[in-house]
Amino acid sequence: MAEEKxxxxxxxxxxxxxxxxxxxxxxxxxxxxGMEVIYTGLRQSPEMIVQAAVQEDVxxxxxxxxxxxxxxxxxxxxxxxxxxxxxxxxxxxxxxxPKEDISxxxxxxxxxxxxxxxxxxxxxxxxxxxxxxS
Amino acid sequence: xxxxxxxxxxxxxxxARLITLVEREAFEVPEIMSxxxxxxxxxxSVGFTGPPGGGKSSLVDRLTAVIRGxxxxxxxxACDPSSPFSxxxxxxxxxxxxxxxxxxxxxxxxxxxxxxxxxxxxxxRGALKLMDAFGKDFVLVETVGVGQTELDIVDAADTTxxxxxxEAGDAIQTMKAGLLEIADIFVVNKADREGADSLxxxxxxxxxxxxxxxxxxxxxxxxxxxxxxxxxxxYQNIVSHxxxxxxxxxxxxxxxxQRKGEFIQTIQHRLMARIMKxxxxxxxxxxxxxxxxxxxxxxxxxxxxILTNKTLLHNWLAELEREN
Numbered sequence: 283m284a285e286e287k288x289x290x291x292x293x294x295x296x297x298x299x300x301x302x303x304x305x306x307x308x309x310x311x312x313x314x315x316g317m318e319v320i321y322t323g324l325r326q327s328p329e330m331i332v333q334a335a336v337q338e339d340v341x342x343x344x345x346x347x348x349x350x351x352x353x354x355x356x357x358x359x360x361x362x363x364x365x366x367x368x369x370x371x372x373x374x375x376x377x378x379x380p381k382e383d384i385s386x387x388x389x390x391x392x393x394x395x396x397x398x399x400x401x402x403x404x405x406x407x408x409x410x411x412x413x414x415x416s
Numbered sequence: 417x418x419x420x421x422x423x424x425x426x427x428x429x430x431x432a433r434l435i436t437l438v439e440r441e442a443f444e445v446p447e448i449m450s451x452x453x454x455x456x457x458x459x460x461s462v463g464f465t466g467p468p469g470g471g472k473s474s475l476v477d478r479l480t481a482v483i484r485g486x487x488x489x490x491x492x493x494a495c496d497p498s499s500p501f502s503x504x505x506x507x508x509x510x511x512x513x514x515x516x517x518x519x520x521x522x523x524x525x526x527x528x529x530x531x532x533x534x535x536x537x538x539x540x541r542g543a544l545k546l547m548d549a550f551g552k553d554f555v556l557v558e559t560v561g562v563g564q565t566e567l568d569i570v571d572a573a574d575t576t577x578x579x580x581x582x583e584a585g586d587a588i589q590t591m592k593a594g595l596l597e598i599a600d601i602f603v604v605n606k607a608d609r610e611g612a613d614s615l616x617x618x619x620x621x622x623x624x625x626x627x628x629x630x631x632x633x634x635x636x637x638x639x640x641x642x643x644x645x646x647x648x649x650x651y652q653n654i655v656s657h658x659x660x661x662x663x664x665x666x667x668x669x670x671x672x673x674q675r676k677g678e679f680i681q682t683i684q685h686r687l688m689a690r691i692m693k694x695x696x697x698x699x700x701x702x703x704x705x706x707x708x709x710x711x712x713x714x715x716x717x718x719x720x721x722i723l724t725n726k727t728l729l730h731n732w733l734a735e736l737e738r739e740n
Contacts, residue, residue, distance in 0.1 A: 314501075318498075318505045321507075321510075337428065338432065
């Protein structure tokens with residue numbers, strides 16, 4: 283009984299802000315969309331996130347940041363994943379991200395940014411359509 | 417297989433990817449398992465089971481620190497339930513284990529139960545084997561929060577630790593069959609709360625009256641995982657149980673039984689999958705399934721119809737020939 287492909291998502295909070303309501307809402311929402319969501323908790327360094335992403339062999343890394351440090355933290359996660367040879371993971375971000383930062387983040391390898399007000403359905407559909415791994 | 421070779425050479429990513437293949441029940445799995453077979457049997461596995469919220473993850477976290485302190489490497493398999501409705505899951509055990517995220521000697525993998533009902537993911541045993549082949553000295557397997565009868569862990573672990581909380585019950589509860597019979601070690605966690613000592617004493621009475629076996633006295637102990645109290649003693653109890661198993665030759669017997677069980681379950685699972693696939697591709701058999709659903713035929717005669725169906729066997733053979 284070959285399992286249908288389950289999308290595995292790592293939901294991570296890099297850096298020092300303590301606001302994880304958004305990450306939690308999304309964790310539950312994506313569960314209800316049939317995904318397996320691993321939540322790693324608050325105050326993660328990029329190293330911790332990357333290590334968890336590797337061990338859990340996820341299809342998606344979701345980064346949530348409300349501290350304003352996204353321009354440092356998000357690219358750092360991308361870099362470290364790359365340096366481990368992990369290129370087939372979809373990396374998306376959310377939180378309080380000013381519009382003018384989005385193109386910078388995309389340049390740095392973040393596949394998509396979902397700001398406040400995005401519906402769970404929209405995010406789930408994006409993930410389903412864009413996971414890189416078969 | 418390149419992936420297996422690089423895993424055996426110590427590559428964590430390959431280990432992670434192989435576990436995913438086992439989870440997906442990919443067609444490569446039999447080959448993977450036969451390739452790692454010669455490297456198996458070195459890791460010692462410890463199962464943690466008990467009701468939800470009892471502190472299993474925290475206990476595994478603290479015990480991992482103790483084991484690392486002795487210089488051994490650790491693999492952790494943490495199971496959480498899949499939704500029967502959406503098929504999704506929240507895997508939240510890892511969050512209790514953050515102190516080990518950057519430790520190269522610790523590999524943590526969360527598994528959803530998917531369609532398994534016995535408290536463990538079906539992939540847990542495969543993941544355990546992969547971690548064993550990878551070279552982990554200890555593999556700690558945590559079940560989902562269980563009730564009284566999800567006992568799959570016994571078939572996966574060498575030592576089974578049943579984790580309870582002080583409120584778990586009175587003397588009558590301790591007499592019940594199932595969960596409380598499978599413990600090699602009882603832990604009453606969150607022992608700073610009222611009732612821990614009396615639960616331990618009820619467990620001891622039960623164990624005294626109905627000992628599991630003469631070669632091992634099942635200990636009942638208290639811990640406070642969050643305060644790191646009792647974890648060293650827990651480790652010592654695990655070591656003692658391992659010694660008892662080894663000295664009496666029972667570890668080998670236990671693993672023999674596990675292998676037999678796994679063999680039979682693998683056949684059952686694959687057989688069922690195969691039959692259902694054949695049924696689904698045959699119009700007349702789908703029609704009899706529909707009759708069962710609608711209540712027109714009873715399930716017993718319909719199943720006999722399918723099991724003695726010559727077309728099904730014929731298609732099965734044809735499929736086998738195609739595969740070869």
